[in-house]
Amino acid sequence: MPIAIGSSAFMVGLTALAGLLGHASIGHVNWHTALLLALPIFIGTQIGSRASIHIKIRDIKHLYGWFLVLIAMIAFLRVWRFI
DSSP, rough: HHHHHHHHHHEEEEEEEHHHHHHHHHTTTOOHHHHHHHHHHHHHHHHHHHHHHHHOOHHHHHHHHHHHHHHHHHHHHHHHTTT
């Protein structure tokens, strides 16, 4: 599980970097907003990484499973235009 989470986070980071570079190259980046979002994201990742050390892997799997169910429900509701 830790390897899956780490490799997934790494790939998300690479994808985000590629998107940022592509949009920045054509001037579609609002740097003010990006910098405002960078600080809470950095703080959140630090809190999350430290908290994950103290949480059992089984509990992380359950939380992640419920998170995926929530995302699937939101996607379903959007497709059927309920939200």
